[in-house]
Amino acid sequence: MPPEFLDVPTLLESSMPRPRINWFLYGLGTFLLIVLAAALLGRQSQTMNQLVQDASRLAMILLMGGLIFATVFVVRRHRAEQQRIEGVSELVQLRRWEQAAMLLGAILSRPARSHALRGQALIYLASLLARYHRFADAIAVQNHLLENELVDPPTAYGLKLGRAMAMLREDHLFDADRAISELRRAGGGEDSAGLTLIEIYRDVKTGHPAEAIALFEGKLRVLRDNLGHRVADAYALAARAYDLLGQENEARAAFAKATLLSPPGELYRRYPEVEKLAARFTPEPAPAEAA
Amino acid sequence: MTAQHAIHRFRRDLTVASLLRGLLVGTAVMCLLVGPRLGQRFDHVLVLTVIGAVWLVLSFRSAKGSRLAAASPSLIAAGEFEAAERQIDQALRSFSLFRTAKLLSLHHLAVLRHAQRRWQDSALLCRALLGQRLGGLQSLSKPARLILADALLEMGDVGGAYQAIQGLYRHRLSLAEVLNLQLVQLDYQSRVGAWGQMFSQVMSKVQLAELMPATSAARCQALLALAAQKLGRNDWVDWLRRRAELLADAEKLVEEKPLLGGLWEGRVEAPVVPVAGA
Secondary structure: OOOOOHHHHHHHHHHHOEEEEHHHHHHHHHHHHHHHHHHHHHHHHHHHHHHHHHHOOOOOOOHHHHHHHHHHHHHHHHHHHHHHHHHHHHHHHHHHHHHHHHHHHHHOOOOOOOHHHHHHHHHHHHHHOOOOOOOOHHHHHHHHHHHOOOOOOOHHHHHHHHHHHHHHOOOOOHHHHHHHHHHHOOOOOOOOHHHHHHHHHHHHHHHOOOHHHHHHHHHHHHHHHHHHHHHHHHHHHHHHHHOOOOOOHHHHHHHHHHHHOOOOHHHHHHHHHHHHHHOOOOOOOOOOOOO | OHHHHHHHHHHHHHHHHHHHHHHHHHHHHHHHHHHHHHHHHOOHHHHHHHHHHHHHHHHHHHHHHHHHHHHHHHHOOOHHHHHHHHHHHHHHHHHHHOHHHHHHHHHHHHHHHOOOOOOOHHHHHHHHHHOOOOOOHHHHHHHHHHHHHHHHHOOHHHHHHHHHHHHOOOOOOOOHHHHHHHHHHHHHHHOOOHHHHHHOHHHHHHHOOOOOOHHHHHHHHHHHHHHHOOOHHHHHHHHHHHHHHHHOOOOOOOOOOHHHHHHHOOOOOOOOOOOOOO
16 A cells, blocks of 8 residues: 555654764763773883874874864755755745655655754645645644644744644634634734634634624734735635625625735635635636736 | 944954964964974973863854854844844854854844845945855855845945846845845836836746735835836736735835836825725
């Protein structure tokens, strides 16, 4: 049976960094042995003493050279792995999902060079899994990252936002609501565009369109300034909320703005609830080359 | 700290650190080569130990400076300019045996001045940085050139900006650098009236603009709309202008780039907030 594409338990296990060998103790032991041997040999004769001194100087130079070479080698390998992960980040941003998935699969199928690099790769894995609508797997990766404290606090906040969104997509509404409350308590809720977007989605999904619209209208500037083109998501959800309230003109206007900023297919893929508007409203036309 | 003072201090510290490094390494080499020949009168092992200890202490002090320098980019990104200024000031004043901490601090100061819209200071700092041998920090030259080009454009030095941009084509750029370059390049081309070049491969440029933060994305698409207007591509003008309007306030865009005023001439501004009743 062929292995599953981006199999989460396998990748989590295979990417664990190898336990470090304590070279310091080996080095210390070898050094003591050499010192003892040199002391014993040096006592035998004047010539031997001179020979030991010359050998010590040569060994010192070789050791220094070896250390420099080893450091350069380790730094280069570390940098190469970091560049590969940055490559994944760029592919994700450029929406080249398949290439990103293949590269990420290759990176995570081998032990990472450090926990920090593994953490970075797993963050991209979670976003890729969400892209492929494998929300349960995405939540598993996000939980792994958060429970093992593999990320710093600001990144953890972003991960929790992603996890809350994945929970909503999986219809884990109770868990999602609890996650949103936690995020709000964690601070930054007032100005967090990501959290506002999730709250709007929750309200649309749970049939509270008036609350969704109140949030949208009150925080549109924050959403616009922080989400960039992804503010299209907020317009799309607002369009659905207006539609649920029977405000057709407002729904049409918001839908037009959403589709002006983002292709309709992309919006339906992210929020299946918005697809219900497709039959009634026409997406904003784009120039022929852009369509 | 003024730009001139920072550059003066940076150059002086680099010279002192380089002299000190040379002195320590030279003494160590002399000890190894000549020491044993001087016999009992000269304890070369003791001198080597002292040199090693001094090197270690200075390395720890340098690491402290590097830590200070590393903290400032996140402060600049968060808009905490005063805290970033303090951090960079400390990093520039602290002694470092190695060039990297000083080069990074100077680069961060250039980024900070750029974020503060102090174009002249930013350009001076970038020029001072690019005039140095960057060695392992060669990757700094790309963001420094981008900041320099943008600062020079803001100061009206179109020729200088062209020179700075030209240097970038020899390098492989990251996605973030490509996005910055596109914005600077569009700004430059709009100033020299290269509308055709601006509009070529427009869809690729639009796709890259979609990855930018809101204000940059809006400016980029507004500049493309202006190029489309100059070329008579009215289908694109309307589409791009309306996208820009959804991402930033038109008045602010025009205030920052008066050239964009032509896009909104004679048009009644549609309020961006709120959407209800639009």
